[in-house]
Amino acid sequence: MQQVDQLLIGGTVLTMNEALDVYEPGAVAVQDDHIVAVGSMNGITAAYEASETVDCTGQIIMPGIVNGHTHLSMALMRGLSDDLRLDVWLMGYIMPAERAFVDEEFVYLGAKLAAAELIMCGTTSFADMYYYEAEVARAAAEVGLRGICSQTILKFPAPDAESYEQSMAYAENFIQEWKGHPLIIPAIAPHAPYTNTDDMLQQCAEIAKKYDVPLHIHVSETRQEVEDSRDNYGMPPVPRIKKLGILDHKCLCAHCVHVDSGEIRTLRNHGAGVLHNPTSNLKLASGIAPIQEMLEHGVNVAIATDGSASNNDLDMFTEIHLAALLAKVATNDPTAVPAKQALLMATRIGAQACHIGDITGSLEAGKRADIIIIDIRNVHNTPTYRHDPDSVYAQVVYAAKSTDVKHVMCNGQWLMRDRQLLTINLDELLERSQAIANRIDDFIREYSSNIMSKLISVASFQQQESFEIQLKARFNETERIEVLLNHDDVSIVKHSHYRQYDTYFLFNDPDDARVRYREDDFIGENGEVTGVRSRLTYTLPTKEREFDKAILLSHSQFYAPADRPLRFYREYFKAAEEREIHKERLRWQILYKGVQFYINLDTILHPESKNKYLEVKSRTWSLSDAEYKASLATEIISTILNIDEQDRVAFEYVDSATSSPHPSRPETT
């Protein structure tokens, strides 16, 4: 008799291995962190004896469930807002709350709250993506769950990083610190193709390769994302990230709702895992991912909950159920994704999709002891049919509930017995979580009365890139602009001429947010107005820093078409203050030494000013890029245009304007 730590005996054992062996009654022998043997009860009990034996008669013994994509810490924002348009939800609630509350403590506490829910729902492995990911890792390791913890990289400032470089440094440090942990697999997560530049995506791919860690990314979640990618890059997201090397190394692609057969083949050929989020994709009206086709092509598809803020729970039983159901209606075929297949996606195939198929996802000797026991001796699981060997899978997928999970073991450690959590002080956790929620509740109550909330309810906003290098100067000898335009290193891409009528709404707002209503009158060659466009822009306070004599601006800006007359917005916003700026602008989009710049030559019409101004601007996304562009902008201003240092200015026009009850101007129709 071989001595082991644990014997689980008497239940129906679903191994979920390649052969899909089922033992009824079966048994599992566990030693330390791994499974020693799986088989029939008689076979196992004849060969092994254990210090602890758990009787699982009438119960199902199966692998711990793999949740392929989540944002654990968002458990603290469960139910913060629901049934809203994506932009309203994100910009009106989630992002303001994240800006104000997400710090290391928040991330740790939220991950722990989520961990408690994962365990109670029978999940033993997860793939997370969030900020301060080291705190997620710390919470999971303490609780005893297996996690792929992916640090988010964004081209916008994030709660844990003011710049891209900062989050890359955090990520690299995090990976070095946690790599090799028995439970935690650190990973890098460029948030999405549309929130990262090509360079950033390539660098993330290099990090993944350098440290041999997974790369976790959102891909083709919405139709809009795919259309924008076609517009901006001439191709959908999947070929773009393929080209940038993202798919080359242990890639986890969340969502993939809008992918075609060619893209599915690309994902398969690169061994990328797809993480399918049924509830989230329904709730945000993103669509139904073509998982049946993916599975037919041999893609490893995991099932996932996404974050609790858009779900609103981490119950994988709901997701498995829904994955099986949605595939049927999406393909018009009730035999699509049968229960067995759905349960495989939540166990072995899901683990493979997350690139941890070698250690978990099935009950096999040598794999880690990630095991759950489901009690089916209750009303909603009665009766049990067994004429079809697949009935037991149907019972788990279509009838069983997460609350039927009785015991949970991860890495050989019991995390829950008889529905009592063993590694978490639940009462304290719930209390602390509610305390943070109460503070967020108060914050949102105040915030909801504010300007952003009013804005998003009347317009469809989009976030704009938000790092910009800028140089500005008084420039009254406007004829000298020709020196620049005729310069050998300059080529003109586009020239335009317009008059801009800006109305700024200012508020007694704690965020110091501003709304600009801008009417652009496009001017033709003979001075006639050839077109009019009105836009609303919402700007949070701009962070500036001097940068090689230029200024680096980072601002969160959101813009939307203004489809109502100015008067409407004036009455609607009831701003504390209004300011008007009218100007005539000549604009050139140029390439200087191959780098794109915008040159604005502005004549201020209102409030009257004797000065004209020159702006040199360029978009950027990192400190090193900004440094290079600032040096080029300085060349333009100082070397080429010979503008005096003392003519440099650093104000925004609106800040020089005074409060004004609307001067006469063309009213928009």
Add this chain to the structure above:
Amino acid sequence: MQQVDQLLIGGTVLTMNEALDVYEPGAVAVQDDHIVAVGSMNGITAAYEASETVDCTGQIIMPGIVNGHTHLSMALMRGLSDDLRLDVWLMGYIMPAERAFVDEEFVYLGAKLAAAELIMCGTTSFADMYYYEAEVARAAAEVGLRGICSQTILKFPAPDAESYEQSMAYAENFIQEWKGHPLIIPAIAPHAPYTNTDDMLQQCAEIAKKYDVPLHIHVSETRQEVEDSRDNYGMPPVPRIKKLGILDHKCLCAHCVHVDSGEIRTLRNHGAGVLHNPTSNLKLASGIAPIQEMLEHGVNVAIATDGSASNNDLDMFTEIHLAALLAKVATNDPTAVPAKQALLMATRIGAQACHIGDITGSLEAGKRADIIIIDIRNVHNTPTYRHDPDSVYAQVVYAAKSTDVKHVMCNGQWLMRDRQLLTINLDELLERSQAIANRIDDFIREYSSNIMSKLISVASFQQQESFEIQLKARFNETERIEVLLNHDDVSIVKHSHYRQYDTYFLFNDPDDARVRYREDDFIGENGEVTGVRSRLTYTLPTKEREFDKAILLSHSQFYAPADRPLRFYREYFKAAEEREIHKERLRWQILYKGVQFYINLDTILHPESKNKYLEVKSRTWSLSDAEYKASLATEIISTILNIDEQDRVAFEYVDSATSSPHPSRPETT
């Protein structure tokens, strides 16, 4: 202080009334079977004192949930078979099991098992449709649940009735017996437009009106049903049932997946309730019902589970959740069917859809005390947000689980306290249910090896109408057929001529089922073959009875196109015996005194026979109709064609044939 029986105090009270009043903390006062008062805790406790007070602090008090459409007794067939094509599921498993097992005891036991689940999931009212519906009523009344119990009417023989008249008699008797019961509302349920004749539907509508009871019917569940209705009646199901009066009186329409805007308006104008079954419609790949449009038009839409055989549970929390989610993806709008609306559909609006809105569905003084209490002090309901008054609905719909339901009261009686059922002996119920399931398991194991199971896996079957009046006679003076065809009371609708090559497969089958492979060669005017058609027909033993000298046949027949050669089926079925019949058939479809008959004049080619035969046939659906048609058929045979009584025969050709290893015949390609 007014004395009442019960006070429920301290919870968040969701009244779901017209004003959507929420009291936090609130209280409800209950006397006998009804609610006396609902309001703030302070107000209620100041005015009422009770013999029992239940502290609901930190919990949600709301109306008991209404499950708008189910087949309770099918709980015993939960998980019997899953992930199958509808025809395979229905004809391979459900119908054979129903034929073999559904009796009064089965229906009673199944309803009780389902009732236990309903209560544990917070449901207090349901609308059921099944056979032996008095047994469902008996189980629900014993357990203490409120039910609309609808007796099924079909044009096919059913487990509880061999003929339509028998089930109408059962229904009328059931309605008389149960009408006025405090919990049970008896109702009539013509199963569906396609399983009932116009006459039957009209009679059901009359019964509903005569007794002032609801009428419950499946409508437009599948696209195929709508297409067939257009083919057969020149219109979709909704206008057809409208024309027949079905919508005139308290109608409950289950499914309505495939209805257009005009039909939605028709349903609204007639005050018909729609019963939406999200899981069932997904699982059987029927589609997603346009409930957002229905709600916009003011149709009362209830949410429902359908039967456990196609769900596989009776968990309304799953359905409410899914109703809210599916509407979003179906309309591409994440604001569609918000949580509040979904919960209304499961309470007040659902009750209105079931025409019981006057007594239940909201917490209001005077309504019946149908109340549930949900405990949200757990991980998956933490944290709670309250900045938005609708957050509490989102919590119930998106986060809470049915297992959070703590107490359930129906009609003033506690059915569950602290998740313990008070009116059901659960252990005994589960044991008896599993015992029946074990018997069905054995039956299906045997059945699965049989012919029907083999058939359905290779062809798409449809059920055929199954009552037929038939007269048959030797008829060798074939020229006398002209007397009939030229008769004043006869008009010829259609004439055809073909040769039929029938191969019967016979089995050592307990059901005595037969499969016929028939090749029809259509013969043109010059004797040439103008077309060939091959069909498979599966026939269960035919019940015959002598009927005014004719024969009334009732048989369950299923037919399908045979798209493979005869040889394939021969090898596939490995029948115990094969019989061949070849015949030449002249067929006339005629109207005699306005009634449709088929006249077949058959020359048997194989096995050789010296006799020719005449068949007079007509479809029927009830005993009274059969009686009339039999008298007309007798006139045709005896009076017009003057066929001698002794020439009448009562065998089927196949029964006169002997076992034959295939004679030479044209092989199908």
